[in-house]
Amino acid sequence: xxxxxxxxxxxxxxKSFTRERGRIIALDDFGLEVREGEFVCLLxxxxxxxxxVLRIVAGLEAKSGGSVKVExxxxxxxxxxxxxxxxxxxLFPWRSVRKNIEFGLEVKNVPETKRADVSKVLIELVGxxxxxxxxxxxxxxxxxxxxxxxxxxxxxxxxxxxxxxxGSLDAQTRNLxxxxxxxxxxxxxxxxxxxxxxxxxxxxxxxxIVVMTARPGKVREIIDVPLNRPRDRTSRxxxxxxSKVLGELEEEFEKARAAELSPE
Amino acid sequence: MRSLTxxxxxxxxxxxxxxxxxxxxxxxxxxxWWLLSAYLRADWPFLGVKPYPLSTYERLPYWWDVLRALGxxxxxxxxxxxxxxxxxxxxxxxxxxxxxxxxxxISAVPLGLLMGRSxxxxxxxxxxxxxxxxxxxxAWVPIFLVVFKFFWGPIAIVFLGVFxxxxxxxxxxxxxxxxxxxxxxxTLGARRSTIFVKVVLPFTTxxxxxxxxxxxxxxWMCIVAAEMLGGVGGGVGYYIFAANTAGLYxxxxxxMVMIGILSVLTTGVAGLIERWVYRWMGMK
Amino acid sequence: MDKKLIIIxxxxxxxxxxxxISASLLLSKESKTTGTVYYVxxxxxxxxxxxxxxxxxxxxxxxxxxxxxVVGNVGDVLEWSNQIMPNHPCCVxxxxxxxxxxxxGVNLTERFLKAHIEANQWMANALAHPSGANYTALVxxxxxxxxxxxxxxxxxxxxxxxxxxMNQAFRNALQQFTDMYINxxxxxxxxxxxxxxxxxxxFISKYVNGSLLDAAKSITPSSTILNPSNPIRLGYLxxxxxxxxxxxxxxxxxxxxxxxxQKYGLLVTSATGAPFASGGTEMSLGFASGSxxxxxxxxxxxxxxxxxxxxxxxxxxxxxxxxSGIVVKANSGIHNLGDLVNKTVATPGETSIQFLLLKMALDxxxxxxxxxx
Numbered sequence: 001x002x003x004x005x006x007x008x009x010x011x012x013x014x015k016s017f018t019r020e021r022g023r024i025i026a027l028d029d030f031g032l033e034v035r036e037g038e039f040v041c042l043l044x045x046x047x048x049x050x051x052x053v054l055r056i057v058a059g060l061e062a063k064s065g066g067s068v069k070v071e072x073x074x075x076x077x078x079x080x081x082x083x084x085x086x087x088x089x090x091l092f093p094w095r096s097v098r099k100n101i102e103f104g105l106e107v108k109n110v111p112e113t114k115r116a117d118v119s120k121v122l123i124e125l126v127g128x129x130x131x132x133x134x135x136x137x138x139x140x141x142x143x144x145x146x147x148x149x150x151x152x153x154x155x156x157x158x159x160x161x162x163x164x165x166x167g168s169l170d171a172q173t174r175n176l177x178x179x180x181x182x183x184x185x186x187x188x189x190x191x192x193x194x195x196x197x198x199x200x201x202x203x204x205x206x207x208x209i210v211v212m213t214a215r216p217g218k219v220r221e222i223i224d225v226p227l228n229r230p231r232d233r234t235s236r237x238x239x240x241x242x243s244k245v246l247g248e249l250e251e252e253f254e255k256a257r258a259a260e261l262s263p264e
Numbered sequence: 265m266r267s268l269t270x271x272x273x274x275x276x277x278x279x280x281x282x283x284x285x286x287x288x289x290x291x292x293x294x295x296x297w298w299l300l301s302a303y304l305r306a307d308w309p310f311l312g313v314k315p316y317p318l319s320t321y322e323r324l325p326y327w328w329d330v331l332r333a334l335g336x337x338x339x340x341x342x343x344x345x346x347x348x349x350x351x352x353x354x355x356x357x358x359x360x361x362x363x364x365x366x367x368x369x370i371s372a373v374p375l376g377l378l379m380g381r382s383x384x385x386x387x388x389x390x391x392x393x394x395x396x397x398x399x400x401x402x403a404w405v406p407i408f409l410v411v412f413k414f415f416w417g418p419i420a421i422v423f424l425g426v427f428x429x430x431x432x433x434x435x436x437x438x439x440x441x442x443x444x445x446x447x448x449x450x451t452l453g454a455r456r457s458t459i460f461v462k463v464v465l466p467f468t469t470x471x472x473x474x475x476x477x478x479x480x481x482x483x484w485m486c487i488v489a490a491e492m493l494g495g496v497g498g499g500v501g502y503y504i505f506a507a508n509t510a511g512l513y514x515x516x517x518x519x520m521v522m523i524g525i526l527s528v529l530t531t532g533v534a535g536l537i538e539r540w541v542y543r544w545m546g547m548k
Numbered sequence: 549m550d551k552k553l554i555i556i557x558x559x560x561x562x563x564x565x566x567x568x569i570s571a572s573l574l575l576s577k578e579s580k581t582t583g584t585v586y587y588v589x590x591x592x593x594x595x596x597x598x599x600x601x602x603x604x605x606x607x608x609x610x611x612x613x614x615x616x617x618v619v620g621n622v623g624d625v626l627e628w629s630n631q632i633m634p635n636h637p638c639c640v641x642x643x644x645x646x647x648x649x650x651x652x653g654v655n656l657t658e659r660f661l662k663a664h665i666e667a668n669q670w671m672a673n674a675l676a677h678p679s680g681a682n683y684t685a686l687v688x689x690x691x692x693x694x695x696x697x698x699x700x701x702x703x704x705x706x707x708x709x710x711x712x713x714m715n716q717a718f719r720n721a722l723q724q725f726t727d728m729y730i731n732x733x734x735x736x737x738x739x740x741x742x743x744x745x746x747x748x749x750x751f752i753s754k755y756v757n758g759s760l761l762d763a764a765k766s767i768t769p770s771s772t773i774l775n776p777s778n779p780i781r782l783g784y785l786x787x788x789x790x791x792x793x794x795x796x797x798x799x800x801x802x803x804x805x806x807x808x809x810q811k812y813g814l815l816v817t818s819a820t821g822a823p824f825a826s827g828g829t830e831m832s833l834g835f836a837s838g839s840x841x842x843x844x845x846x847x848x849x850x851x852x853x854x855x856x857x858x859x860x861x862x863x864x865x866x867x868x869x870x871x872s873g874i875v876v877k878a879n880s881g882i883h884n885l886g887d888l889v890n891k892t893v894a895t896p897g898e899t900s901i902q903f904l905l906l907k908m909a910l911d912x913x914x915x916x917x918x919x920x921x
Contacts, residue, residue, distance in 0.1 A: 060447050080453035090448035094466045103462070104452035155452060275552035283553075318743065318858025338568040346898075346919035351572040354565065356921035413603045414588065414920065497588045497892075498921030506589070509828035509849075510734060510899050511856030525561050532558030539551060 007159060007191045008034035008057060012066035015052055026052050028216035030066070034159075039185065039192045041206035043199065043249065045256035049217030050195045051163055057193065058084050058161050071158055080104050083152030087164040089144040091136040097147050098123065098132040104155040122150040125184060142173040146180070153188055160190045164197065178204055182229055199249060203242045204231055211248045214256035221248050294327055301326045325514040334518035337503075346498055346506060350522065357499040358526070361480075361487050364422025368479065372430035373472065379431075380438020381464065393431065401425040401486045405493050414497055418490045425486035426479035430472065437471025438464060473538040480534055484527050500526065583889035585910055586920035587903075590894040591825050593787060598894060599623055599877055606876040607894035608902040610638070611789040612696045612704035614873040619700045621878060627885070628707060629872035629902075632909045635709075637721050638868050638901050639790040640847045642861035643760075647780075647841040654760070656775055656814065660842055661712075661764035661865055663808040667796040668712045675705060685802040686792075693795045694787040704789050708871030712793075714758050718866060723752045725848055725904060726855075732907070734898070735855040743858060755854065756863045770813030779815040783834045783843030786823035790868040791844040819843070828853065828899035835861045849899040872902050874909075885913050892920050 015027040026049040034040050042050040055061040056068055059078035068075045070082060091100050101119040110118075123132055126146040136144055145165055152160060166174045178201060185192065196202055202209045206225055213220045223245055227237055276283060301324050302308060306315035315321065325333075337350035346353065378385040379393075401424040409417040441464055449463045491501025500523050507515035590598055592609035596617045599607055606626065617623035629636060641664060647653050674682035690701040726748045729735050745751035784791050797808040798816060809816045819840040824830035827849030834840035836859040844867050853859045874893070876882040882891070888910075895903045910917050 058447075058451055060450060078447075078450035080451070082451065084448070084451040086444055086448060088444050090442075090444045092445065092448075092463070092466070094469075103449070103454075106462070107453045107458055151452070161451075272552060272556065275556075279553065322857040335568075338572045347916065348918055348921065349572040351569040352921055354569070410597070410601070413601075497586070498919045502589075502919070506898055509826065509832060509897055511828075511832060511853040511859065512735075513857060525564050528557055529561040529565060532554050532561065535554050536551075536558065 014065040025216040041202040044212030080155035083157035330517040333514040368426035376434025421490040425482040429478040430475035433475030437468035584916040605891035615703035623875040641865040659812040662767035667793040774813040779817040781819035783840035
């Protein structure tokens with residue numbers, strides 16, 4: 001790991017917007033530092049704003065207040081330096097696997113041969129050799145997500161942002177993909193900010209877990225996961241950390257449910 | 265050549281059930297037609313029945329008579345309706361459809377994209393579209409024939425008929441672009457114009473193709489009706505209209521069959537173009 | 549796989565079209581003529597405007613649409629129809645056999661024909677005395693019926709010959725028309741024989757029925773209306789000056805409040821769809837569907853539609869002869885039929901007498917007539 005450089009620096013981030021129901025404060029004084037090569041999970045109940053944080057870092061949404069810096073520069077707009085993987089895969093259906101992966105390179109006008117080299121390596125890395133010319137509709141969910149990861153990696157981003165990427169997959173595929181993700185990550189050590197619902201997933205994947213409060217979202221607790229990878233889901237340490245995180249989370253879940261039920 | 269026949273015969277064999285069903289359906293239709301015609305004129309197998317008046321059953325000739333009339337219309341019978349062969353009428357109608365269609369395509373696609381992506385453009389265009397769209401193109405026939413004269417009149421009618429389906433479908437497609445695809449494109453470094461070319465356009469293409477298919481069908485209806493109403497020089501629609509006035513009903517049906525064939529031709533070609541464009545857009 | 553089936557269908561369609569077109573080019577019997585004149589089909593009421601607008605170079609129509617252009621200085625007459633064929637029959641009175649077979653049908657028809665005869669006689673008298681009151685009345689009726697002004701009507705009336713007799717020359721002319729149609733593939737001998745006529749002369753002798761007209765001459769007026777609940781449904785063409793007889797016979801103002809139809813005990817009303825745009829329409833939509841009992845229309849469509857699709861409308865009296873003309877744009881430089889080569893002439897339709905006459909005239913010059921595409 002290269003140094004302890006802070007890659008993502010979020011301070012006093014706030015986000016609010018107005019709906020028919022009135023003013024909604026999604027984030028209130030959210031703060032986080034992510035260092036280079038770290039794998040950080042954002043965990044929290046529905047509506048806590050974890051996806052909002054991710055999208056603001058990605059530059060897809062605007063913040064209402066505070067500062068969000070990536071590599072020292074304030075985030076203004078989306079860009080290939082912050083690659084993103086979406087829960088819905090977001091692959092371009094009219095493009096083949098290879099063409100999807102090469103999209104960002106095309107945008108940068110990278111010449112064809114160079115593009116082919118890059119995509120070839122990535123296809124192999126994510127384990128899709130042989131499927132270069134397949135179209136997304138021919139792929140399973142897990143395979144689609146592999147393409148999405150490769151696509152984001154093709155631009156050699158500073159940061160990889162992942163928004164519940166395995167949420168649409170069945171349990172078995174999900175476990176498999178978690179393992180695969182770690183394998184890929186060990187080959188390309190990016191800084192990862194990973195949003196999830198699942199405590200199990202967070203404990204399995206992350207160096208640090210950021211537990212968020214119910215809306216308005218802020219950091220409730222940051223829990224370290226100092227276990228060596230690959231992690232054993234049945235080990236005592238694993239279970240202990242999982243219980244701890246779950247404990248923190250349950251209270252927030254209750255709060256979120258209460259908020260949903262009470263008319264505001 | 266051999267591989268083409270091989271793959272075609274493979275296609276036939278693997279789809280034999282569907283092909284058989286289609287063939288059976290056509291056979292049933294033709295049989296019913298024959299029976300109806302025979303019944304009206306008390307021909308075999310309805311020999312004991314009282315025949316209908318000539319003016320009734322003449323309007324439902326036997327289907328083989330229709331096919332024969334169709335064949336003859338190309339060769340030995342310069343159509344008494346127009347003094348021209350069917351081939352010349354086909355050419356006239358095809359020319360009008362092609363030009364009208366091309367003009368509609370050129371104008372409706374950019375307009376649809378614009379209205380689909382820009383709220384302001386939508387606000388400007390919407391009232392005009394909603395005003396003119398419900399007016400059947402045929403209503404314009406008398407006006408257009410006088411204003412645009414014989415050559416451009418029917419073309420203008422086709423234009424109107426084809427324009428709106430394409431416009432509306434393209435607009436819908438442009439509006440329906442999955443926002444997550446746009447998000448993804450943004451995170452991959454694409455700016456607005458690149459997003460338009462690499463995401464909006466390909467996404468809209470299938471909608472465009474639907475618009476084209478619908479538009480082509482309407483275009484054929486318009487041209488035939490315009491030719492029928494207008495007495496404007498030639499064309500398959502005119503052929504039907506003139507044969508009707510002269511009471512030559514086997515020619516009327518022959519003309520209708522001809523239109524069906526031409527429609528299959530154009531719609532089929534449009535479908536093939538659709539696949540080609542799809543492939544082009546995808547591989548691009 | 550779906551794609552392959554589409555390709556199959558498209559290929560078949562393409563083969564049919566291409567095959568047909570090549571067959572046309574290779575096998576057709578194209579007539580070798582010295583030139584081609586092109587035509588389009590337009591309703592006569594629109595012909596003057598279209599000529600003025602320049603989309604056509606000439607047109608042939610029935611009066612008053614000929615004089616309309618002449619008086620309006622839009623066009624000049626290239627040739628009158630009587631120059632193409634003197635005394636050519638034009639409009640006739642036809643009756644539906646279904647109507648004849650109704651109880652009282654024959655009687656009513658004969659009375660109708662009597663009114664028709666009397667109208668004709670009155671018109672002949674009026675036209676012979678242009679300074680008299682009857683002439684003025686006639687002109688007024690015509691102005692109303694045709695929606696043209698008096699000057700146009702007066703000019704038009706000079707060129708129409710009204711009459712009701714069906715003499716041998718009339719029948720011969722109709723036979724000539726029938727022969728022309730067979731020759732031009734507008735109908736076939738097979739169809740004619742299929743209807744039970746052995747030849748064109750046989751056809752004319754059966755299809756033109758003079759007995760009703762003869763019987764009509766001795767009809768006397770009736771003090772009561774004989775068909776109060778079943779008016780005769782009359783068909784006629786829009787603004788066709790040739791058909792003035794029925795206009796006169798319906799008129800009450802010039803005849804002291806009683807029309808000629810009423811005088812002979814008839815209630816007459818317009819058929820559904822009347823006034824028709826052309827004789828062909830009147831045949832195929834009026835007579836064929838049974839909505840016309842008695843109609844005024846051109847002899848050719850009455851003949852053609854009968855032979856082609858068996859629509860029955862027996863010819864029982866003449867209505868007029870002549871009265872049509874070819875109009876060319878004023879100062880167009882077209883002085884004879886030969887000058888029409890490669891130009892566009894508007895006609896009321898392929899089944900009209902005007903089209904037939906035009907074809908006759910062009911045939912004599914060795915010219916072809918084809919629709920403009």
